[in-house]
Amino acid sequence: MTDSHALPLKDALRQACREIEASIDALLPPVPGDESLLIDAMRYAALNGGKRLRGFLVLEIAALFGASREAALRVAASVEFLHAYSLVHDDLPAMDDDDLRRGQPSTHKKFNEAFAILAGDALQTSAFEVLLEDATSADPTIRAELALALARASGSAGMVGGQVIDIRGEGKALPLEKVKRLHAMKTGALIRYAAEAGAILAGLKADDPRRQAIVRYGTDLGTAFQVADDILDTTASTEELGKTAGKDEDACKSNYVSLLGIEGARKEALRLSEQARQSLSFFGPRADTLRALADYFVERRN
């Protein structure tokens, strides 16, 4: 096992990606028999590429606080299961109706709608299952806290709630405050969770100032990610994105670009990234990869 803190960001990301996919592969092995097709659909959705930024956040922050890499890889896989489930359901015809995901047929196109619904359902379940197994932590308080925080980040007060606000906002001009809240729930909560989960896994309590600094970092990172996503949705091609570009404009959705303009959105992304870096002032050079990650979040091209 290499210490990824010694690597430049791109190498660290690449290595983490490999390790996270190996962890997903091991936690969700193919099975024989009648339910094989369900597992195949779950694996298709969970192993179909992706930058693994959420999983990487878990790994980096777990390492910062000295948690075991093996356990952190389980938590990273769990966050990626949760993320994969949300993408599978978001792509369904009744939702965003998107045939492409990461340049490949989305799960309901590759399998069918019923299997996509069920694979998403079971991926959500797997996310909790993996967190709650003894191998994640010998301490049941930590297992329960990891799973409770995931539920809060991803349910009606988090990711799914944000998705509902997003759907209801289509075709309407939303004020900036509402767009901020929507994205803090829809994408921000899970990114923030990924950061906090690394600290929870390492045993840091909720009132520990180091954990609170990480939560601030994760919160700003999540917002920066969404602002950058809105910029990419406007400026990048479908080919570059591996998913349909220009979707917000097509759906008449208010986003950071429609509200702030491209230049205003770029400035906001940089401000958030800088603010995220400042939350790391506690940690000295060991957090350099996390600092580089804050830059990467706003500079990415897909």
Added chain:
Amino acid sequence: MTDSHALPLKDALRQACREIEASIDALLPPVPGDESLLIDAMRYAALNGGKRLRGFLVLEIAALFGASREAALRVAASVEFLHAYSLVHDDLPAMDDDDLRRGQPSTHKKFNEAFAILAGDALQTSAFEVLLEDATSADPTIRAELALALARASGSAGMVGGQVIDIRGEGKALPLEKVKRLHAMKTGALIRYAAEAGAILAGLKADDPRRQAIVRYGTDLGTAFQVADDILDTTASTEELGKTAGKDEDACKSNYVSLLGIEGARKEALRLSEQARQSLSFFGPRADTLRALADYFVERRN
């Protein structure tokens, strides 16, 4: 709070039903604002009637082992959230395409497909959230064990896996062993969980013979329930069921009736119910309501 063990089964069921619905109502209160419609859809799905047999099992077994009623009502609500999510997704057009549920429009008919998908998703999340909150148990080992067992009962190796086998079996003649396995996963696992959860909540360890007896009871009850369901699907009207009758025959599904005949299925249901009763021999008269419940499971008319 009345001791439901002193009541005849029907009264105990009615009282539990009221308490479980109050618990669901309190755990999932209506909210103002943009996500109100999501919560409305979740409440519609979770509060839309139902016999609350799973929640009742939790309450009765928790009471048998002296767990607090307040905590048991949280676990009962959680099991009902999980069950409600499965019904909402099962009714979707891409799945069973059923417009009726408990005599009312199913969730995607009352709201729309996107909201039904998201409400189901968030109900699953809520099931885990409620179990993992401190109010369910001061002991994190118990909270984590309750949630892990729920994940195992409801994911790819349990409920969702069984649903997949069911879908893949449509139009095919399945052997009895496969039908048994399908239902043990699709409906049995959650009923068994409901029983075991009462014992977990009361602090009984997995190797405690009393918990093992309850697991055997819950397993037989789950199978008896499905056999009775197949009998009702053949013999009862849509009006009596509050959902579409004759669905298995329409979908050319193998079930206990097609494999054993009506009389054979009735005998099997009685055998299972008797076997479930025998698992309770440990517990003396305090388990009389659970004994009556085993009879009720096979005698019910809807």
